[in-house]
Amino acid sequence: MADQDPLPETVSVALTGSGGAGVVTAGQMLLESAAGAGYYGLMGRSSGPQIRGGESAAFLRLSPQPVANFGDVFDIMIAFDWMNVDRFAAEIPLDGHSLVLCDPDAGAVPEVIAKSGARLAEVPLKATTKDIPGGRINMVGLGTVAALIGVPEEILNETLTRILGRKGEGAVTAGLAAARAGLALAGSLEAPCRLAAAGGGGDAERWNVSGNEGIGLGAIRGGVRFVAAYPITPATDALEWLAPNLENVGGHLVQAEDELASVNMIIGASFGGVPSLTATSGPGLALMMESVGLAVAAEVPIVVVDVMRGGPSTGIPTKSEQSDLNVAVYGCHGDAPHVVTAANSVVDCLFTGQWSVHLAESLQCPVIVLSDQSLGQSRAVVDRPADLAFVGQRETAAAPAAEYRRYAVTASGVSPASVPGTPGGEFVADGLEHNPRGTPSSMAEDHLMQLEKRQRKVTGFDYGDHWAAIDGSGELAVITWGSSTGPAREACRRAAQRGLATRLVSIRLLAPAQGEKFAAAMAGVKRALVVEQTHSQQFYRYLRAHYDLPDDLQVCHHPGPLPIRPGEITERLINWS
Amino acid sequence: MDTTAAAEPLTAKDYKSDYKPVWCPGCGDFGVLSAVTKALSALGLRREEVAIISGIGCSSRLPAYTSAYGFHGVHGRALAVAAGLKLARPELTVLVAGGDGDGFSIGGNHFMHACRRNVDLTYLVMDNQVYGMTKGQASPTTAPEWEGSKLTPHGTGINPFVPLAVALAAGANFIARGFSGDPNGLAKLIVDAVRHPGLSFVHILSPCTTYRPEQKDWKALVGDAGVEPTTDPGRAGKRLMSDDGFRVGVLYYGNRPPYAEPPAARSSLEAIEQAFAV
Known part of the structure; x- marks a missing residue:
């Protein structure tokens, strides 16, 4: 496989261990250290359903070039322990060129790893950790891997000092000592590959951002100031990022009682003129679909983010799949033209998120944004994303005429929307079919006219490139x-x-x-x-x-x-x- | 803004639209519509300052019959739409209207959590103990032995929902019962409810003359609660659990602070973005 790899200077690493071992923390520190040394990178994660003590893995691919996938085979795997490793061994392909670092104190190497043909090397992680006051095994392993692949020690130390500094001086001292000890363990090992010299970004700024954070930032950049949502894996961390950051810009996030409330709360807020968004995963999207149709009929702009996971039903909440396409595109009852967008990389979550707010507001209709666990919960080190011009711009009726018609049939299909508080613009938004004024109507003529108008505004819009x-x-x-x-x-x-x-x-x-x-x-x-x-x-x-x-x-x-x-x-x- | 008519107080009639209600002759909801428009007039609110949010059912048609802003959404979710609107636009007066099926059955979860959340809304439930729009099925407040529906030919056999007690237990900040046959009295309750901060719940006995003709007798059964409203949930609980369901008036005033409004901006987009820089 290695001979096909157009990025031979790229290194991929899998870190595995039980839930409390600090696998993800170590992975993030390795990513940040590599970023500090001028490398690009991508880090994904996989975990079981357990909250503590379950299995967990961090996948990294680091390179002097931008990285947007995890490649075919991992160059290096480090196991802090072998707890339930068989549950995700299939997600960590290894071959004869791979190096697996295993701790003799963790017991025998599981069959599934041994039979991969990978080179095995023993590193006494646990024994080494024991000798360091306050030391943790993940920091020892981090030191070993960093040294092995060529992340400079001083940059690793800077990263550890900055991150562990939040936990106090003791944590920094212990972390640095553990990493140094781990680094020493790497001395006798032969790495399958090392990072080529980083070109260095010069003065160009780089970002370390997750897909879920990117969607959140795109939403705020696009003008979203109200979010209502119900916790669901793997969308929750987008919401946890949004809650404080919306407040930073004067917005607000409400934790709703369920997804039915979430989507209806954002419909209410958007009816009030404030660009609004919710984020969920497949089961939540299924619950929301009736009200997505309401937003179509009442012409209320909303953005619904679906960070997809394995389905159907509860499926595989912590792992990725692209199987919500059908429900996103076809899930509404009735003829319900709406927009469905999809992010194509971690950093594109920002672009697609922001663009989607712009589309929803411009078209006065719901936009479903598809992301997935592998984008949402992965972090990427990328060049600073460009500032985008997309900001939600709803065509409003600032001074409505005497006979204001909210659903006036226009050439584009978009009708100027009056928001509550505007004198003379009073109307009733309705999920019932209605005439141009908004009055409920079951007449064939009104139905056809409004269906065509709602279709036209979505299909006639210029989405550019x-x-x-x-x-x-x-x-x-x-x-x-x-x-x-x-x-x-x-x-x-x-x-x-x-x-x-x-x-x-x-x-x-x-x-x-x-x-x-x-x-x-x-x-x-x-x-x-x-x-x-x-x-x-x-x-x-x-x-x-x-x-x-x-x-x-x-x-x-x-x-x-x-x-x-x-x-x-x-x-x-x-x-x- | 609007300078031409600022000084001119609006009458109840000014809050009515020209759209003819779908309600049957004698429907209690006519009285509620009348009470709502009287209350808005008494509150001195301009049309554009008011939004009336509803779900699905006969009573949920009410917003279209007023001249304020309105939202007629899907079945059971009116409280969620209203909470979103009020949090996004705190300066608006937001009323929520609906029936017993919409509010206590399909929307039961939102009822409970709206009371808990205590957003400053006024929730008017027109209770006729029947699903009228789907032509006469048992609702959550229907008596267990009622055999008037083909869907439940032996009666529901299950205890009716107790809206006021549930509202109290869940944390509603104002609890009252009204009667559609007394629009003036009901209007006063609605005015009190709107003025009281937090989630105000007004349970309205509103007869269905078509599927529950026996409810015409409610007029004789309804009477003033004859008690001072209490702020003590214990006393209110006893009162709500033991009255005959026909005592009208304000039954409970809570003093919980309403759901906090969002704080003012404290940072900037630039600062947020800087946190991503390597």
């Missing part, structure tokens, strides 16, 4: 969306190294479908590979329903929690049959 990310112009297209974009893009690069030109089309605007733009993007394409992380090929079926596709078409798909890997896509592209 943002509807998709398109790379290359080869005759072999890779069509994908969301978190599958990162591995698909890397697969296209690998194919190019082998002389195969491809074209990546990653759709950011799932609804309404962009027929003409898609046709233009696909001009000259002879073959296409559809890539998605579902069992039932929801994205492929969606494409079939809305777009003209080449006859020679294949689908590369599997359900979560295993991520789509660049190698499996490359294989399909190179060995087309």
Whole structure:
């Protein structure tokens, strides 16, 4: 596999251990240290359902180049203990080139790891930790891995001092001592690969941001000042980021009693003129769909973020899947035109979040934003995202005429909205079909007129180039969306190294479908590979329903929690049959 | 803003729309509409300062029959819409209107949590112990032995919901019972409810002449509670659990502070973004 890797200077590391071992903390410190040394990086996490004591893993990929997926095989795995490692061993592919660091005090190496063919090296993590007052095993392991891959010691120490400093001087002293001891353990080990020298970002600012934080920041940048939501994995950390930061800018987050209340609270706040958002995951979105239809009918802008996880039902709450596409696009009863967007990377959560607020406010309709666990709960070190011009701008009726008609039929389909407090603009927003004035009506003529108006405003809008990310112009297209974009893009690069030109089309605007733009993007394409992380090929079926596709078409798909890997896509592209 | 009519007080009639109600002749909800418009007039509020939020059912049609801002949403979620509106726009006067099915059955969870949350809203529930809009099924407040519906031919067999006691236990800050047959008395209760901070709950006996014609007798059964409103939840609880369901008046004044309004901005977008810098 290594010979296909277009980023040979890239290093991937998996840290595993039981829930209390501090795996995620160590991973974050490694990411921050690498960032401090001028590297880009990506860190994901996987955990079991237990709150404490369950299994947990942090996945990192570090590089002098930007990173948007976890590659095919981990170069280094470090196990603080072997607790339940079999539950996520499939998520940590290893091969003969991988190095697994194991602690002799943790017992025998589990069969599932041993049979991978990876090189095993014993490091006495627990014994070393014992000799350090206040020392923790994760800091020892962090020191070992950092030294092994070439993160400079002084930068690791700076990071530890800054982060542990919040816990007091004792924590810093113990952490530094533990990391130093871990570093010494690395001396006798031979690393499978080390980080190439970082080019350094010069003075350019870099950010360390998670997808869930990115969505939150995009929302605030776009003008959202009211959020109501109910806790749900893996969306909760977006809400926990939003609660204090909304207050920072004079906004407000309400923890609602359930998702039915969440979506209706934001409908109420937005009816009051304040751009509003909720974030949830699949089960919550399913509960909200009736009221998404209400926002369609009453023409109230709202943004509903779905950080997808394995479904159906409770499914796999802590792990990723792209299987909410159907409910997001088709989940409303009645003819209910709305917008569905999808972030295609961790940092694109910011762009897509902000753009979605802009779309909701401009179109006075609900926008469902699809992210997923692998984007939302991953952190990326990236170049500072550009400032975007998208700010929610609702066309309002500031001084309504004597016979104000809230649902006036206009050429664009968008009617100036009056907000409560505006004299002369009084109207009743209604989920019942209505006439232009807003008065309930069951007449065929009113129904048709309002259906067409609501359809027109969504389909007639100019979404610009943002509807998709398109790379290359080869005759072999890779069509994908969301978190599958990162591995698909890397697969296209690998194919190019082998002389195969491809074209990546990653759709950011799932609804309404962009027929003409898609046709233009696909001009000259002879073959296409559809890539998605579902069992039932929801994205492929969606494409079939809305777009003209080449006859020679294949689908590369599997359900979560295993991520789509660049190698499996490359294989399909190179060995087309 | 509006300078032309600022000094001119609006009459009850000014708060009525020109849209003809779908209600049956003799429906109690006519009296409630009348009381709401009288109360708004008495409060001296301008139309644009008022929003009336509702769910689904006969009584939830009320917003369209007024000339204030209104929102007629989905079944059971009116309190959530209203809370969002009030928190986003604290200067508005927000009333919530609905029926016993909307508020206590499909919306029961929101009723409980709206009382707990204590956002400054006035919740008017028109209780006729029946689902009228779907043509006469048992509601949460229907007596267990009522056999008037084909859906429950042997009666529901389950105890009716006790709205006032639930509201008290859940933390409502103002609890009153009114009668649609006395629009003037009801209007006074609504005025009190709007003026009282926090979640004010007004339970309104509002007969359904079509599916519960026997409720015409309520007029004779209704009477003044004849007690001073208490601020003691213990006394109020005893009163609410033991009265005959027809005592009208303010039964409980709470003194809990309403849900806190959002604080003023204390930072900036730039400062938030700086936290992401490596």
